[in-house]
Amino acid sequence: MMPANVKLSKNELALVCDEQFILTKNNIIDKVYILFGLLSIEFTKELEHTTISKDTEIFHNAPKIYKGEQYKSLPYVMLDHPRCFNKDDAFAIRCFFWWGNFFSITLHLSGKFSNHYASKIINSIHNSKLHAEWYYCISETQWQHDFEPGNYEIFSKILNLESTESITQKSFFKIAKKISLSEWDDVHDFYTSNFREILKMLESEA
Numbered sequence: 001m002m003p004a005n006v007k008l009s010k011n012e013l014a015l016v017c018d019e020q021f022i023l024t025k026n027n028i029i030d031k032v033y034i035l036f037g038l039l040s041i042e043f044t045k046e047l048e049h050t051t052i053s054k055d056t057e058i059f060h061n062a063p064k065i066y067k068g069e070q071y072k073s074l075p076y077v078m079l080d081h082p083r084c085f086n087k088d089d090a091f092a093i094r095c096f097f098w099w100g101n102f103f104s105i106t107l108h109l110s111g112k113f114s115n116h117y118a119s120k121i122i123n124s125i126h127n128s129k130l131h132a133e134w135y136y137c138i139s140e141t142q143w144q145h146d147f148e149p150g151n152y153e154i155f156s157k158i159l160n161l162e163s164t165e166s167i168t169q170k171s172f173f174k175i176a177k178k179i180s181l182s183e184w185d186d187v188h189d190f191y192t193s194n195f196r197e198i199l200k201m202l203e204s205e206a
Contacts (some may be wrong), residue, residue, distance in 0.1 A: 029075060031137075032097045032183060036065050039095060039191050043081050050199050055127040057085045058091050058113075068120050073087035073147065075099040087104035088173065089113055093198055095191055102178040103187050105194045107202075110142060117202055124201040125155055125175070137174035147178060 008016065042061040052058060063081035079095040089111030089199055096104045109117055126135055137154035144151050155175065179190045 018163065025075070029077060030075045033038050033067060035188065036095055038095075039188070039195075040065070040079055040081045042192060043093070043195055046195060046199060047074045047082065051203050052199070058082050060084065064142060073100060074101070076145075084113075089166070090142075093195065098145065100179060100181075102147070103190065104145065104147075104176050104178040105191055106145070106174060106176040107170070107198050108174050114120070114173040120203060121173070121175065124204040134175045134177055137172075137176070141176060142172040147176070152176060 014131040040197075043063070047059070058197050059082055061083050063079060064083060065077065065079045067075070067077040069075050080092045081095075082091065082093060083093040090108055091113040092106075092108045094106045095106060096106065098104075108123070122131065134160045135147060136155045137151060138158070139151045139200045146152075177194055179187060183190075
């Protein structure tokens with residue numbers, strides 16, 4: 001007799017017998033991978049015309065696309081470009097696809113990069129009235145990607161509660177924006193426009 005803890009429900013049995021489900025899932029992941037590959041080429045062209053491109057440390061590493069099956073038990077794909085991670089410092093713009101949830105773009109800074117750029121970003125978001133669109137990471141952990149209340153908060157709420165000085169004293173600085181998976185056809189434009197927006201903020205005056 002099959003042990004109770006490994007018996008399948010009717011839905012589980014239907015899925016395990018349906019090879020098309022996995023084939024379709026793999027095809028979707030491949031398309032996200034292709035999209036991120038195309039974006040990495042476009043991002044490289046955009047970066048050639050920015051002042052931050054003069055910082056060779058940030059651009060020492062080539063763009064990288066990762067994929068996996070177990071971010072909170074769900075498949076994901078992410079692109080880091082540019083990317084610079086070392087013991088104390090981080091500078092990355094990350095595109096993230098999370099199955100069943102969203103696409104997102106994140107600017108991730110820590111250490112010296114946070115010290116240099118965070119106040120510029122805060123002032124730029126505040127002055128351009130973009131704080132209703134961007135989320136700010138309030139967690140003490142910098143490696144989570146979900147938009148749950150304990151991880152991200154709308155920037156407008158943060159600006160009402162905290163000073164720029166208190167935000168920049170944190171060891172890392174992350175802002176992010178997301179788009180629903182149901183808006184699939186708009187995702188390319190979402191990434192390119194927000195990538196340019198991030199570059200504009202990075203180049204703004206403090």
